[in-house]
Amino acid sequence: MVFTVAHLKRGEKGIIKEFRQDVLPIKLLELGCLPGNQVELIQIAPLKDPIYINVNGSHIAIRRSVALQIELEPIAGHE
Amino acid sequence: MSKDIKVALIGNPNTGKTSVFNTLTGLKQKVGNYPGITVEKKIGLCKLSRGVKAHILDLPGTYSLNTTSLDESVAVELLLNKNAPDFPDVAVVVSDVENLKRNLLLFTQIKDLKIPSILAINMADRMDYKGISLDIPKMEKLLNTKIALLSTRKNTGIEELKTLIEKYKELPKSENLDISVIDPSYFKRLKNAFPGEDLYKLWVVITQDVNFTPLDKKDIQSQSPFEIKSGAELKRLQHKETILRYQYINGILKETYSVDRQAAKGWRAGLDKILTHKIFGYLIFFVILLTIFQAIYDWSSVPMDFIDEQFAAASEWVKNTLPPGVFTNLIAEGVVAGIGGIVIFIPQIAFLFFFIAILEESGYMSRVVFLMDRLMRPFGLSGKSVVPLISGTACAIPAVMATRNIENWKERLITILVVPFTTCSARLPVYLIIIALVIPEGRLMGLSYQALTLMSLYLLGFAASILAAKVLHQILKVRSRSFFMVEMPNYKWPLWKNVFYTVVEKTKSFVYGAGKIILAISIVLWFLGSNGFSDEFKNAEQIVTERVAQEGLSPNSQAFVSNKLEEFTATMPMNITADGSLTPSAAVQDSLSILQADLRTRVINQEIASYRLEHSFIGKMGKFIEPVVRPLGYDWKIGIAVLTSFAAREVFVGTLATIYSVGNDEEETIKNRMSAEVKADGQPLFNLASGVSLMLFYAFAMQCMSTLAIVKRETNSWKWPLLQLGFMTIIAYLTALTAYQLLS
Ligand SMILES: Nc1nc2c(ncn2[C@@H]2O[C@H](COP(=O)(O)OP(=O)(O)OP(=O)(O)O)[C@@H](O)[C@H]2O)c(=O)[nH]1
Numbered sequence: 001m002v003f004t005v006a007h008l009k010r011g012e013k014g015i016i017k018e019f020r021q022d023v024l025p026i027k028l029l030e031l032g033c034l035p036g037n038q039v040e041l042i043q044i045a046p047l048k049d050p051i052y053i054n055v056n057g058s059h060i061a062i063r064r065s066v067a068l069q070i071e072l073e074p075i076a077g078h079e
Numbered sequence: 080m081s082k083d084i085k086v087a088l089i090g091n092p093n094t095g096k097t098s099v100f101n102t103l104t105g106l107k108q109k110v111g112n113y114p115g116i117t118v119e120k121k122i123g124l125c126k127l128s129r130g131v132k133a134h135i136l137d138l139p140g141t142y143s144l145n146t147t148s149l150d151e152s153v154a155v156e157l158l159l160n161k162n163a164p165d166f167p168d169v170a171v172v173v174s175d176v177e178n179l180k181r182n183l184l185l186f187t188q189i190k191d192l193k194i195p196s197i198l199a200i201n202m203a204d205r206m207d208y209k210g211i212s213l214d215i216p217k218m219e220k221l222l223n224t225k226i227a228l229l230s231t232r233k234n235t236g237i238e239e240l241k242t243l244i245e246k247y248k249e250l251p252k253s254e255n256l257d258i259s260v261i262d263p264s265y266f267k268r269l270k271n272a273f274p275g276e277d278l279y280k281l282w283v284v285i286t287q288d289v290n291f292t293p294l295d296k297k298d299i300q301s302q303s304p305f306e307i308k309s310g311a312e313l314k315r316l317q318h319k320e321t322i323l324r325y326q327y328i329n330g331i332l333k334e335t336y337s338v339d340r341q342a343a344k345g346w347r348a349g350l351d352k353i354l355t356h357k358i359f360g361y362l363i364f365f366v367i368l369l370t371i372f373q374a375i376y377d378w379s380s381v382p383m384d385f386i387d388e389q390f391a392a393a394s395e396w397v398k399n400t401l402p403p404g405v406f407t408n409l410i411a412e413g414v415v416a417g418i419g420g421i422v423i424f425i426p427q428i429a430f431l432f433f434f435i436a437i438l439e440e441s442g443y444m445s446r447v448v449f450l451m452d453r454l455m456r457p458f459g460l461s462g463k464s465v466v467p468l469i470s471g472t473a474c475a476i477p478a479v480m481a482t483r484n485i486e487n488w489k490e491r492l493i494t495i496l497v498v499p500f501t502t503c504s505a506r507l508p509v510y511l512i513i514i515a516l517v518i519p520e521g522r523l524m525g526l527s528y529q530a531l532t533l534m535s536l537y538l539l540g541f542a543a544s545i546l547a548a549k550v551l552h553q554i555l556k557v558r559s560r561s562f563f564m565v566e567m568p569n570y571k572w573p574l575w576k577n578v579f580y581t582v583v584e585k586t587k588s589f590v591y592g593a594g595k596i597i598l599a600i601s602i603v604l605w606f607l608g609s610n611g612f613s614d615e616f617k618n619a620e621q622i623v624t625e626r627v628a629q630e631g632l633s634p635n636s637q638a639f640v641s642n643k644l645e646e647f648t649a650t651m652p653m654n655i656t657a658d659g660s661l662t663p664s665a666a667v668q669d670s671l672s673i674l675q676a677d678l679r680t681r682v683i684n685q686e687i688a689s690y691r692l693e694h695s696f697i698g699k700m701g702k703f704i705e706p707v708v709r710p711l712g713y714d715w716k717i718g719i720a721v722l723t724s725f726a727a728r729e730v731f732v733g734t735l736a737t738i739y740s741v742g743n744d745e746e747e748t749i750k751n752r753m754s755a756e757v758k759a760d761g762q763p764l765f766n767l768a769s770g771v772s773l774m775l776f777y778a779f780a781m782q783c784m785s786t787l788a789i790v791k792r793e794t795n796s797w798k799w800p801l802l803q804l805g806f807m808t809i810i811a812y813l814t815a816l817t818a819y820q821l822l823s
Pocket residue numbers: 090091092093094095096097098099109110111112113114115116117118138139140141201202203204205229230231232233439440441571573574577
């Protein structure tokens with residue numbers, strides 16, 4: 001199974017892997033959702049959607065469908 | 080020699096552009112800590128030294144030149160059109176010191192368009208708090224620009240910014256990056272196809288539509304015949320561009336920007352834990368709403384009573400000062416009372432705007448969006464629809480505008496269509512007066528019945544909008560792309576200056592807007608009420624006098640006269656005994672008969688007046704629509720008030736005041752007047768059944784021309800506002816009908 005932002009638990013972090021470029025909206029990249037950057041999950045709303053993350057200093061909330069597209073490298077110590 | 084300078088404030092959402100605008104121009108407008116508060120451009124004037132004037136343009140925030148929603152495209156379209164009258168001489172890129180990296184992305188793009196740019200780094204007051212330090216001179220050199228470090232909160236750095244604006248001609252115009260490296264051969268072909276055009280600008284124009292729903296966008300694309308790449312390919316290049324820019328920015332920031340994590344403090348984490356909690360988050364949201372409505376009701380009662388008294392006194396004064404007549408009645412009872420009927424709601428409306436401004440300023444609104452998004456989606460709405468729905472409780476017009484940051488066209492359209500169901504402040508006057516008439520006083524668990532009724536009406540408004548959204552979601556077939564993202568800004572202590580100006584400005588425009596309509600409508604109504612063409616109207620005096628001579632006074636008038644006489648006899652003998660029986664009893668008898676004669680003329684005059692009213696133009700119109708409104712429990716007078724309310728709801732009270740004053744010369748408040756109205760069978764006209772029916776009608780009907788006009792503008796077609804008008808009015812009629820028939 002691929003490990004994505006949607007699989008993080010509260011407070012967990014991961015590093016963004018290369019992703020299929022055409023699926024992610026450009027806006028996310030512009031906010032710092034770039035390969036190599038760190039993502040921290042801050043809060044998940046009930047029903048697991050939306051997901052509130054801190055990526056590269058930007059605090060944003062995105063929907064689960066999008067979060068599932070952002071593949072992560074777990075940070076050592078987790079998983 | 081002075082030349083005016085055109086300055087555009089551009090930047091990411093929520094970086095303080097509007098605050099800078101306010102500080103520079105002194106011309107205040109709404110500021111809020113919710114991304115997307117400014118949805119349209121605004122212009123203000125700023126005086127620089129030596130008589131130079133700067134026209135400052137405040138624009139909606141955008142994360143980059145690749146727009147994904149309507150509010151963002153406002154700024155980009157301006158920058159791409161060199162011939163636009165607003166095209167800036169200089170761009171001030173306002174950025175937030177805490178998010179500098181992301182803010183610089185937009186800055187480098189604007190710089191690459193070769194527009195002279197100043198980097199304004201705002202929120203400098205947060206630097207110590209967050210442990211941030213900057214090397215400004217070095218950054219200026221690396222970015223090849225001029226930087227102003229400022230704080231609108233602490234009012235520092237503004238003068239420096241003004242000086243930089245004044246000397247805009249000295250700004251370096253060169254670009255930051257050479258964009259063509261992302262695909263050299265493509266850019267080379269581009270250059271050959273459009274010689275003399277700026278390459279980066281071409282690129283931005285070509286990619287404009289890639290991320291955007293084609294439906295809500297004017298077509299920039301049409302002028303560019305050079306599109307040989309597919310959307311996916313272009314998007315790939317855009318990704319490349321973004322990565323390139325971030326590499327560049329990271330390189331610069333490494334040398335000039337540092338954060339001491341040890342020193343960084345903040346409430347964000349702690350507050351977020353509670354405010355976005357699965358259970359407490361919703362609980363807190365609900366309690367906040369409850370508090371707001373209870374406060375609106377409780378805190379405003381004192382100032383409202385005061386205003387009521389003042390207007391009653393004013394109308395009395397007019398009556399006593401001007402020569403008596405119908406025209407004086409119009410001023411005293413129609414205009415003054417009508418305006419009073421609006422002014423009295425200033426306290427409540429101001430409180431409402433005050434609370435909404437605080438929610439936006441503090442950063443809480445984004446948390447609400449986060450909490451509500453999933454819950455709203457089954458109804459075809461987005462979490463972002465919650466903000467328009469809440470600010471719709473103040474007024475639907477700004478609420479419809481506030482939908483512009485919803486990226487998904489279908490979600491946005493549905494939000495626009497259902498926003499007018501929320502209880503806007505124009506409904507308050509109607510609700511409050513009817514609640515006062517038909518809902519008994521008394522308390523349930525510390526909350527008054529009247530406040531509870533009002534609260535239920537608000538909930539009903541929300542419920543109606545949600546349900547309507549659900550239905551529209553099922554039936555509307557609209558193609559749209561979906562991407563949702565909301566920024567969660569830092570929590571901020573509200574800038575009271577901003578809150579204050581918001582409240583003043585919004586309240587003022589409400590009162591003026593409503594005041595004008597009321598004035599116009601009361602004059603028209605007065606004219607229609609005091610003119611007529613039928614014989615009955617012209618001969619009213621004769622007809623009524625004859626009828627009274629034959630049949631005597633009407634039961635109503637008789638009751639009125641005997642009431643007054645009783646009152647008089649009840650007080651009279653007491654006075655005499657107090658005087659020591661010096662007044663002969665014959666005098667009492669005398670004054671009694673004088674009074675009786677007096678009262679008789681008065682009621683006859685009144686009967687003539689109301690007979691005339693019934694046969695005037697307005698009476699005819701009222702009678703004409705009466706069959707339609709009778710099943711709802713209204714008489715023709717209320718029918719007229721409901722009809723005029725289709726211009727704007729708040730004219731209801733004023734309309735009734737005008738109609739009643741034409742047909743009546745008693746000095747009384749509108750409320751007393753309304754409670755004294757009786758039906759043909761002598762029962763009060765306003766009872767629980769007709770009151771509830773009226774409130775429901777106002778809850779659902781689309782009675783606001785301004786909102787319809789805005790919806791037309793925002794959806795770019797008459798189809799949607801007409802649909803809205805139709806379905807809302809049908810729902811209103813049917814529920815009011817059901818309620819009246821069940822309750823009576
Ligand atoms: N700490 C601090 N807060 C500020 C400063 N300037 C503005 N703010 C706050 O930042 C928030 C956003 O300000 P706005 O002026 O509405 O920002 P904007 O860029 O116009 O936002 P949009 O129109 O939504 O793009 C508000 O809560 C302000 O109180 C500042 O210098 N320091």
